[in-house]
Amino acid sequence: MAHDTSKQADGDAIDQNLKRVYDDLLSQEVPDRFKDLLAQLKAQDAPADETSGGEDE
Amino acid sequence: MSTSDPRDELVNHLPAMRAFAMSLTRNSAIADDMVQDTLVKAWTKIDKFEPGTNLRAWLFTILRNTYYSNRRKANREVADVDGVFTESLSQKPDHDGRLQMADFQRAFVQLPDEQREALILVGASGFSYEEAAETCEVAVGTIKSRVNRGRKHLAELMGMNSDEAMELTDNATMAVVTARGNGAMR
Numbered sequence: 001m002a003h004d005t006s007k008q009a010d011g012d013a014i015d016q017n018l019k020r021v022y023d024d025l026l027s028q029e030v031p032d033r034f035k036d037l038l039a040q041l042k043a044q045d046a047p048a049d050e051t052s053g054g055e056d057e
Numbered sequence: 058m059s060t061s062d063p064r065d066e067l068v069n070h071l072p073a074m075r076a077f078a079m080s081l082t083r084n085s086a087i088a089d090d091m092v093q094d095t096l097v098k099a100w101t102k103i104d105k106f107e108p109g110t111n112l113r114a115w116l117f118t119i120l121r122n123t124y125y126s127n128r129r130k131a132n133r134e135v136a137d138v139d140g141v142f143t144e145s146l147s148q149k150p151d152h153d154g155r156l157q158m159a160d161f162q163r164a165f166v167q168l169p170d171e172q173r174e175a176l177i178l179v180g181a182s183g184f185s186y187e188e189a190a191e192t193c194e195v196a197v198g199t200i201k202s203r204v205n206r207g208r209k210h211l212a213e214l215m216g217m218n219s220d221e222a223m224e225l226t227d228n229a230t231m232a233v234v235t236a237r238g239n240g241a242m243r
Contacts, residue, residue, distance in 0.1 A: 014161075014180070014211050014212065015181075017157070017158065018176055018180040018181040019180070020158065021080075021142060021161070022076055022177060023181075024142075025076035025080065026072050026073065026076045028072070030075060031089065033093070034071050034093070035071075037093060041096070041100045
């Protein structure tokens with residue numbers, strides 16, 4: 001825990017910044033278009049009848 | 058005993074897919090188009106996904122393949138960088154942290170794609186070297202070396218190792234950009 005050379009400190013600062021950049025991006029709200037797209041894909045795939053069991057295309 | 062459809066989990070990976078896409082493209086419009094392509098591909102090729110393995114890594118692989126194949130097609134090395142990283146910055150007015158973050162973001166977007174993605178995967182998104190290597194379809198050693206070079210490169214761009222890190226100005230950044238244009242990482 002106690003090896004705080006300045007090189008180590010720089011590395012830590014870089015990792016902290018990386019995480020912060022990534023977390024900022026992660027926390028952005030996902031536009032509705034993607035959930036809409038997934039719903040659309042799902043609707044296209046859904047077989048006409050909903051009998052469960054078979055999974056063949 | 059119904060096996061769950063991995064396609065139902067795609068929605069949970071959307072924030073990470075967008076974050077990764079934006080890190081790669083540095084442009085939110087292009088990133089979102091890429092995420093859309095990736096979703097369609099993942100949906101239609103879900104039978105290629107091995108259940109029980111890392112779905113996020115699989116999605117990231119599709120994403121980055123989309124990115125690199127577009128980059129090849131467009132035949133351009135210079136990215137169309139928009140304010141994807143800087144827009145969130147304006148909301149955080151803490152002085153030192155903000156200045157340092159601005160420098161970091163400027164440096165980060167200048168990294169070669171391969172270094173940037175390795176750093177995001179390993180340094181930020183918590184992938185192991187092995188997972189990152191699989192995602193990028195390269196050897197583990199290659200990922201390690203990209204991460205190391207990326208860290209070093211960032212430190213250089215940010216002027217670390219000197220006391221001037223806090224004084225990096227736009228002029229200094231321009232000098233770095235110019236030097237890099239003459240110097241060539243690749």
